Amino acid sequence: MNFNMKTLVVLIMGTFMVYCAAAQEAAMPEVTGPQITFEETTHDFGDIYQGDKVEYEFEFTNTGKEPLMISNVQVTCGCTASYYPKDPVPPGKTDKLKVTFNSTGKMGKQNKVVTIVSNAAGANKVTIVSNVLPAKTDDGR
Numbered sequence: 001m002n003f004n005m006k007t008l009v010v011l012i013m014g015t016f017m018v019y020c021a022a023a024q025e026a027a028m029p030e031v032t033g034p035q036i037t038f039e040e041t042t043h044d045f046g047d048i049y050q051g052d053k054v055e056y057e058f059e060f061t062n063t064g065k066e067p068l069m070i071s072n073v074q075v076t077c078g079c080t081a082s083y084y085p086k087d088p089v090p091p092g093k094t095d096k097l098k099v100t101f102n103s104t105g106k107m108g109k110q111n112k113v114v115t116i117v118s119n120a121a122g123a124n125k126v127t128i129v130s131n132v133l134p135a136k137t138d139d140g141r
Helices: 005-027
Strands: 036-038 042-049 053-062 070-075 080-083 094-102 108-118 124-133
Touching: 036 124, 042 053, 053 124, 070 080, 080 108, 094 108, 094 124
Parallel strands: 042 124
Antiparallel strands: 036 053, 053 094, 070 108, 080 094, 108 124
C-alpha cells in the first residue's frame, strides 16, 4: 500500500476523533434512576418591602427512569419555607416545589438557597433572591 503524508494525517486524525468521542460517551454514564430537572433554578423577586411575604413555584420534571421521591427540603433560615410533593413523581411527570419568603426583619439583598433531599443523583438546589427595602409607612412612603 502506498500512503502519502496527507492520507496518513487524515487517517490519524479520524482515529483520534473516534477515540475522543468514545471516551466522552464512556465518561457520561446513562441515568438509570430518578433525576430532577428544573425549568429554572433561580427566581429574583426584585425589590420588596420589609414585612412582605412572597412565594414562587419552581416547576420540575423527573427526567430519570425511576420514580422520584423527595424526602425533605432544607432551607437556609426560618424566613424561608417550602412545600414539596410527598408522593413519588413518576418518570416524565412534572410537579412543583413552592418556596415562600417572609421579609420581616430583613434588609438589603437576600439570597436564600433551598436544598432538595431526594433519591435523585447529584445536588439539587434552587435559589430565591430579593432586595428588601424599608417597610412602607401608613402614608405610602
